[in-house]
Amino acid sequence: MSMKSNRFHISLVLGSFALLASNCNPEEPEPPGSSGGGPTAYDLDIPSNLPPMVIPFDNPMTVEGVNLGRFLFFEERLSDDNSLSCAGCHAQSFGFTDNGLQFSEGINGIAGQRNAMALINLGWGGSFFWDGRSATLEEQILEPVVNPIEMHEQWPDAMSKLNADAAYRDLFTAAFGVGSMDSVHAAKAIAQFLRTLISANSPYDRWKRGEGTIPLDAQLGYDLFRLEGGYPPFIPNGQGGADCFHCHTDAAGLFTDEQFHNNALDAVPPDPGVGGVTGDPFDIGKFKAPTLRNVAVTGPYMHDGRFNTLQEVIDHYNEGGEDSPTVDGFMKFVDPDETMELTPQKKAQVLAFLQQLTDTAFLTNPAFQDPGPP
Ligand code: HEC
Ligand code: HEC
Incomplete structure (x- = not known):
């Protein structure tokens, strides 16, 4: 039984809010898949009963970006004591919520006051967190790393740990053509991975x-x-x-x-x-x-x-x-x-x-x- 699907090449989703909202950035990287090597466009498979997904023009989906984002989502070195990854509070078998817990505990053992949210079909999200305080996924992702009751790490410290790892440097180069990565790259890669978390086969x-x-x-x-x-x-x-x-x-x-x-x-x-x-x-x-x-x-x-x-x-x-x-x-x-x-x-x-x-x-x-x- 094959899932009927419309295949949207992300670059063709026009007339979108993101298009209107995004500024023309002269430093924008070459579109993925264009000549001269570089990352490969990721062919997002949108089930036929869901609407097209609008991808921000400054963060196109690539195979290498999604791959990097997946490593980062499970990366405990993004936390201060190298013990807690995003996945630590967002477990797949619980719909990417926190293992049935009412409140999540950060690395210092302090519990927050809100229940960890499911990470499902976020590519269609209009804003993020229970109170909508982040307008984009890229922006949302920056927060848990520095949040004192979550991963309690500084982005530059987290990034220097990963930039010191040759395996990560290869992943950054493949995804973004850079030899060392900063928080903006990391957030973009994780956002790409989160956009692949599509649930429509119930x-x-x-x-x-x-x-x-x-x-x-x-x-x-x-x-x-x-x-x-x-x-x-x-x-x-x-x-x-x-x-x-x-x-x-x-x-x-x-x-x-x-x-x-x-x-x-x-x-x-x-x-x-x-x-x-x-x-x-x-x-x-x-x-x-x-x-x-x-x-x-x-x-x-x-x-x-x-x-x-x-x-x-x-x-x-x-x-x-x-x-x-x-x-x-x-x-x-x-x-x-x-x-x-x-x-x-x-x-x-x-x-x-x-x-x-x-x-x-x-x-x-x-x-x-x-x-x-x-
Ligand atoms: C007025 C809008 C509204 C209506 C009507 C409504 N919901 Fe909700 N629902 C919400 C909001 C907002 C939340 C989150 C509220 C919060 O956590 O403070 C929510 C949360 C939930 C949750 C918790 C999900 C989670 O991840 O924690 C479930 C389950 C749910 N609703 C089911 C239903 C069902 C079933 C109905 C019909 C009987 C219903 N809702 C009607 C707005 C609504
Ligand atoms: C300590 C547990 C914890 C960790 C670690 C954590 N989260 Fe969360 N996450 C939460 C909680 C709790 C919320 C809801 C917080 C709120 O609304 O104020 C949340 C909300 C989110 C949301 C919003 C979803 C929506 O529908 O609006 C996203 C996306 C998310 N987290 C992704 C991540 C990513 C990516 C990481 C790693 C960089 C991460 N989280 C690390 C607990 C955690």
Whole structure:
């Protein structure tokens, strides 16, 4: 059974936001694959039920860049005591989350206050971190290395460790034509690797592409997922759906609208979320709507990992959560006297659907595994 796919040569994805946003840089390297050697263009295989991916023009995907990025993702020398890599908190079998932990521990044994995010289909991401504080992946990657409660290393120190390693110097030369690498090269290479972490081969995807089917209860769960919640007088209570699709948009196959919402977790949000970045009171308690792909293996859930099971998550949405000034309009049941009125059977159907988003091929793909020392 072969996966139907559209092959997009990255250089041909035009009319993009990145094109409009990127400045013409006279020092831009030659496009990969052009005459005179240099790196080989990476042919990103985009599944037919996902949109084209927009690649930044100043960081084209190359085979050598992705290869280098993979080594760096598993490189413990990026941390101060050479003990923690990106993969240390982003484990493949957990959808690149932190091994079921609520909070990750950095090299100094200090735990953060946020749950490690899944690294899935990030090439379509609009902004990064729970509070969206990084606009690009390249920018995001610079942060965990220097974060004192994560890898707690200075980029120049990390880079001089790697530049001293002849095997790495060869990898840098192959990817970027440079003999020694700086943080910008490293971030570009890791971003290229992260863009290859594409998940679209779950039973749900194969069903969507007409290559297979999913159980009937999961199909009914999908209908509920995409149906408005009861909204008297328009939809009588108890006859509506689970109303997940507004924020976890399935239309483009990504299960996120890439927007920030307050999904009614707290009456007084202890973590300001986006509000902490923008300083705008209207942003307090808003967080990035995460993808739901592979959600069965990415628990615990929410920015603070407060829910251990998907059952608890579904119960939260059914009960409606806590009202607060910034709560999202699609959280329609924050009134303590109302619930979504999902029956136990409907809740089980929504759960059955979410379980169809588990992409075993992604979670075991050898191309995403530790390549060992360079
Ligand atoms: C100590 C554990 C830890 C380490 C090490 C770590 N991360 Fe993370 N990562 C996290 C946590 C926690 C978050 C969420 C933080 C937040 O939103 O404030 C996160 C968020 C991210 C995101 C945002 C995803 C999204 O959907 O917005 C990306 C991308 C990411 N990490 C990549 C990396 C890379 C690349 C490295 C190595 C350079 C790395 N991480 C190292 C714990 C870690
Ligand atoms: C108003 C927008 C909105 C609606 C409607 C919504 N969600 Fe969410 N969802 C979010 C946001 C935002 C988060 C992250 C919130 C946070 O961590 O503070 C989230 C988080 C989640 C998570 C945790 C994922 C993770 O990686 O931790 C799951 C699971 C989830 N939602 C499932 C659902 C289901 C199932 C429905 C329908 C019953 C639903 N959501 C409806 C916005 C929404």
